[in-house]
Amino acid sequence: MIERSGKATHQETRAHNSRLVLGTIYDRGPISRAALARSTGLTRTTVSDVVSDLIRDGLTREVGRGPSTGGKAPILLAFADDARHLVGLDLGESVFRGAIVDLRGEICSAIEVAVDDRDGNQALERVFSLVDQLLARADRPILGIGIGTAGLIDTTIGTVLEAVNLDWHGLPLGALLQARTGLPVYVTNDSRATALAEHVFGGQRASNLVVVKVGEGIGAGLILGGRLFQGDGFGAGEIGHTTVRPDGDACRCGRLGCLETVASTRAILGQLASHGISRLPDAVAALEAGDPLVRDVVVAAGRQLGLAVAWLIGVLNVERIVLVGSAAEFGEPWLSAVRETMWASALGLLADGTTLEIGRPHADGVVLGATALLMTRELGLNLTGLPDAGLEGAVAGESESDDLEISA
Ligand SMILES: [Zn+2]
CATH class of the missing domain: 3.30.420.40 (ATPase, nucleotide binding domain)
Incomplete structure (x- = not known):
């Protein structure tokens, strides 16, 4: 086991606490700082520190006061659904669909392009053009790009190992887009993205x-x-x-x-x-x-x-x-x-x-699943509603943070 320096451990603990608090606000907000402390098991001081950072980053807002339980009515905190925009792509075999999505999975803007040829380079150019058009439409800070595509995908590095119909073989799609846009990029298979969307946004x-x-x-x-x-x-x-x-x-x-x-x-x-x-x-x-x-x-x-x-x-x-x-x-x-x-x-x-x-007919199933993956990776949100699970397990080889102890 690798020894961690005290500083790294402190930073990791802080990041872990921040994810825990943000996830609780996402699922249960509006919620008071005291209720957050009870729900997460963190101290009030830790919660207050974390919340200050989240408010500064724009991810959380104070939205008025809740009912008083005797003393002063508590200030309620809510997740800022519109604080970031996400770019989601569904690279289907005959149509590429892209959308700007907010942090609650609402589609803000969408574009579709037909893909009628079977030329891998042209398909890649279409992806670049689609991303450029979407980025031009976003009017918030961009969290990153989530992609669902047909084929066999190495999700850890965002490489399309094999997508027969798009003529992509060993294409480092994630790395190429990341280099082009400077944004974090996550790529997964379209069936998996659809499963994530049904799981996270399907209501059951x-x-x-x-x-x-x-x-x-x-x-x-x-x-x-x-x-x-x-x-x-x-x-x-x-x-x-x-x-x-x-x-x-x-x-x-x-x-x-x-x-x-x-x-x-x-x-x-x-x-x-x-x-x-x-x-x-x-x-x-x-x-x-x-x-x-x-x-x-x-x-x-x-x-x-x-x-x-x-x-x-x-x-x-x-x-x-x-x-x-x-x-x-x-x-x-x-x-x-x-x-x-x-x-x-x-x-x-x-x-x-x-x-x-x-399943409910949903033209944006793949887009929503891909952006759900992006949210879990970039914000550490556990979107599953299950206490000990997180979609972050979706990306292999990065499960160390799951073992961190929480110290308040
Ligand atoms: Zn076959």
């Missing part, structure tokens, strides 16, 4: 959650014990390129019969092409109009996904599974096919305890 926080994103590709985001679980090689939840039909169609990853080739929105539309349908809205309209062929294709895709979900249940036994992504637009017929197959294929007792639902 539990320790465990699986979010399966079914769009052009298929991926799952896993929240386990209140933390984003990434796996040893950042690939946890990458179920889309697991073979389900060894003699199946060629996949864009170069192999045959991946889950993505039978259950993604791309696969559904591919099968409907000979039926004269190539766009998702047309397929959804035909399904709603009762077209039997479209229904068969959608149900078959749902069943394939249901098998994969049954495996997830067997491995993880997580009780809440949320389906998101463009395939969710097929609605109830698709959801029923996934659910019935899941029930038929997973161990009965486990499947009975599992709820499967379509």
